[in-house]
Amino acid sequence: MKTKSFTVNPFEMNCYIYWDEASKEGVIIDPGAFEDFEKDEILGYIKQNGISIKLILNTHGHIDHILGNDWAKKEFNVPLLMHKDDMLLIDKSMDQAAMFGVNFPKPPEPDRFIDESDEIKFANTTLKILHTPGHSPGSVCFVDENEKVIFGGDVLFRGSIGRTDLWMGDMDLLLDSIRTKLFTFDNDFIVFPGHMDETTIGEEKENNPFLNGEYDKYA
Numbered sequence: 001m002k003t004k005s006f007t008v009n010p011f012e013m014n015c016y017i018y019w020d021e022a023s024k025e026g027v028i029i030d031p032g033a034f035e036d037f038e039k040d041e042i043l044g045y046i047k048q049n050g051i052s053i054k055l056i057l058n059t060h061g062h063i064d065h066i067l068g069n070d071w072a073k074k075e076f077n078v079p080l081l082m083h084k085d086d087m088l089l090i091d092k093s094m095d096q097a098a099m100f101g102v103n104f105p106k107p108p109e110p111d112r113f114i115d116e117s118d119e120i121k122f123a124n125t126t127l128k129i130l131h132t133p134g135h136s137p138g139s140v141c142f143v144d145e146n147e148k149v150i151f152g153g154d155v156l157f158r159g160s161i162g163r164t165d166l167w168m169g170d171m172d173l174l175l176d177s178i179r180t181k182l183f184t185f186d187n188d189f190i191v192f193p194g195h196m197d198e199t200t201i202g203e204e205k206e207n208n209p210f211l212n213g214e215y216d217k218y219a
């Protein structure tokens with residue numbers, strides 16, 4: 001499996017193409033492309049590698065992650081999946097856009113809601129779904145256990161965690177999601193986050209100040 005990251009839109013959000021070199025099937029995770037050159041770059045990569053996009057996946061409903069949903073739906077014409085608990089963010093997307101001063105088309109409704117009882121299958125790959133609320137109510141992480149890869153959205157970052165000052169954010173819930181769900185995976189699992197560089201579960205267990213006990217001294 002190959003992972004390709006594109007950092008897009010004014011929020012510098014990581015959009016990922018996760019695909020299988022043998023079958024050429026793949027998914028696009030958080031298609032936040034905003035400018036035409038960003039869309040062209042993503043499409044160029046997909047065409048150059050002959051990738052067939054099978055699904056559009058959203059880790060959560062914040063605008064930087066859903067800015068490109070309308071574009072992706074029209075371009076790929078495949079189902080858009082997200083957790084139902086972030087529907088309030090889709091419904092509030094125009095408020096979100098106004099708050100951050102960006103303008104974009106009203107996002108399409110998801111085609112299907114996903115939760116932990118679901119699995120996402122394409123090529124010969126299965127993605128497990130973790131419901132990891134705290135940054136937003138419907139935040140999810142996508143895990144490929146064979147490849148030891150986690151697409152984490154804005155839950156866990158290199159040396160940090162997702163912000164909890166937005167709609168229905170909850171710091172205790174976020175820390176709990178990380179400890180009880182993400183930290184059950186082995187140290188060598190790679191986390192591809194919604195912003196900034198990738199990291200590993202082991203790296204964050206050891207060095208993340210919110211999770212290694214440092215933060216608790218001051219909280």
Ligand SMILES: [Zn+2]
Binds near residue numbers: 060062135154
């Ligand atoms: Zn977010």
